[in-house]
Amino acid sequence: MLGVAKSSSAAEIKKAYHKLAMKYHPDRSKGDKSAEAKFKEVNEAYEVLSNAQKKAAYDQYGPQAFETGGSPKRGGGGAHSEASGAGFGGFHFSGGFGGINFDDILNEVFGAGFGRGASQPRSVNLSQPGEDARFDLSLSLEEAFSGTVKHISFRIFCSCKKCRGLGSADAQVLTVCSACKGTGFFHSQQGFFTIERTCTSCGGAGRVIKNPCVACSGLGRVRKEKELDVKIPRGVDEGTRIHLVHEGAAGVRGGQAGDLYLFISVKKHALFQRKKNDLTCLIPISITTASLGKEIDIPALNKTPLSLKIPAGTQTGCQFRVRGQGMPDLHGATTGDLLVEVVVETPIKLTTRQKELLQELDETGQEAKNNPLLSSFFSKVRDFFADHKG
Numbered sequence: 405m406l407g408v409a410k411s412s413s414a415a416e417i418k419k420a421y422h423k424l425a426m427k428y429h430p431d432r433s434k435g436d437k438s439a440e441a442k443f444k445e446v447n448e449a450y451e452v453l454s455n456a457q458k459k460a461a462y463d464q465y466g467p468q469a470f471e472t473g474g475s476p477k478r479g480g481g482g483a484h485s486e487a488s489g490a491g492f493g494g495f496h497f498s499g500g501f502g503g504i505n506f507d508d509i510l511n512e513v514f515g516a517g518f519g520r521g522a523s524q525p526r527s528v529n530l531s532q533p534g535e536d537a538r539f540d541l542s543l544s545l546e547e548a549f550s551g552t553v554k555h556i557s558f559r560i561f562c563s564c565k566k567c568r569g570l571g572s573a574d575a576q577v578l579t580v581c582s583a584c585k586g587t588g589f590f591h592s593q594q595g596f597f598t599i600e601r602t603c604t605s606c607g608g609a610g611r612v613i614k615n616p617c618v619a620c621s622g623l624g625r626v627r628k629e630k631e632l633d634v635k636i637p638r639g640v641d642e643g644t645r646i647h648l649v650h651e652g653a654a655g656v657r658g659g660q661a662g663d664l665y666l667f668i669s670v671k672k673h674a675l676f677q678r679k680k681n682d683l684t685c686l687i688p689i690s691i692t693t694a695s696l697g698k699e700i701d702i703p704a705l706n707k708t709p710l711s712l713k714i715p716a717g718t719q720t721g722c723q724f725r726v727r728g729q730g731m732p733d734l735h736g737a738t739t740g741d742l743l744v745e746v747v748v749e750t751p752i753k754l755t756t757r758q759k760e761l762l763q764e765l766d767e768t769g770q771e772a773k774n775n776p777l778l779s780s781f782f783s784k785v786r787d788f789f790a791d792h793k794g
């Protein structure tokens with residue numbers, strides 16, 4: 405397939421493969437089915453010939469050595485499965501083409517940066533996804549009201565700049581693990597049984613980084629301060645979580661980054677409290693405003709003062725609804741209301757003149773209609789004592 409002789413050296417095989425892989429690579433032969441098939445065969449051939457152990461098997465048994473298939477036959481044990489059992493103990497080859505990753509081979513031969521595998525290091529086993537992270541963000545009610553952009557910074561694993569997250573000091577990313585000779589496993593004989601253990605040096609990948617990057621010790625990520633500008637939408641509330649995809653910890657050796665979750669809390673406000681999308685505000689009014697009625701200025705969260713008409717005869721606890729002056733809804737176009745609750749304040753520290761005026765009010769002889777609450781209360785008290793006597 406590669407057009408090399410049985411006696412060819414590893415360098416000659418590699419060179420022949422390089423030429424053919426460039427020729428048939430899917431990036432160049434867009435959609436050409438026969439080129440795709442050729443590319444597969446060339447890769448298959450190289451996978452075999454580049455591995456000394458597999459090449460030895462091929463030299464000895466020919467192509468049949470690799471036709472074990474997905475499920476070995478039971479009982480009969482044809483020549484192929486026998487061969488794989490006897491000749492290739494511990495030789496992990498899934499059969500067919502399914503187990504081979506093009507990009508791994510391409511990266512190995514050409515170094516990272518070839519074709520589809522450009523930004524990715526070997527995708528099998530050596531990379532690991534990054535962890536999700538949490539950041540607690542405290543906002544003012546005004547910020548929650550209008551939405552904002554917050555600059556945050558925190559310590560987290562970031563992709564190593566020196567090696568572009570690959571963990572390798574140079575382009576020749578991977579080499580066969582010397583501990584397990586590339587199989588990813590160790591075998592030891594215990595009586596009749598062969599015990600198989602995953603290689604701890606390569607984690608079972610069979611490959612290790614050839615020259616680990618010194619900045620990240622070959623991990624492809626380093627812990628450092630990460631800065632981020634986060635857009636906070638209008639209407640966020642205490643307990644709102646903002647999910648930022650891939651802003652968590654960088655993955656190991658090019659693995660996908662984790663996600664970042666912002667947990668929002670909203671600081672207490674001096675004037676307003678939030679109830680779902682409504683805002684409440686407690687406003688004190690004087691007895692004269694409460695008695696005579698008056699248009700008063702009230703605050704709004706958007707800092708544009710509003711006026712509110714307090715009708716004559718307003719009592720403590722009266723609530724007024726100002727439409728559309730609440731919080732914007734996080735998920736919709738609606739806006740809550742502002743609920744103003746009034747408290748009538750009893751004046752204190754009166755001057756002699758003020759006392760005289762109030763005295764005068766008292767002496768004018770107030771009728772029941774002036775104080776309906778008071779007169780209804782007294783009538784209940786009278787009834788109570790009358791019942792008691794009866």
Ligand SMILES: [Zn+2]
Nearest residue numbers: 564567617620
């Ligand atoms: Zn690095």
Ligand SMILES: [Zn+2]
Nearest residue numbers: 581584603606
């Ligand atoms: Zn190993």
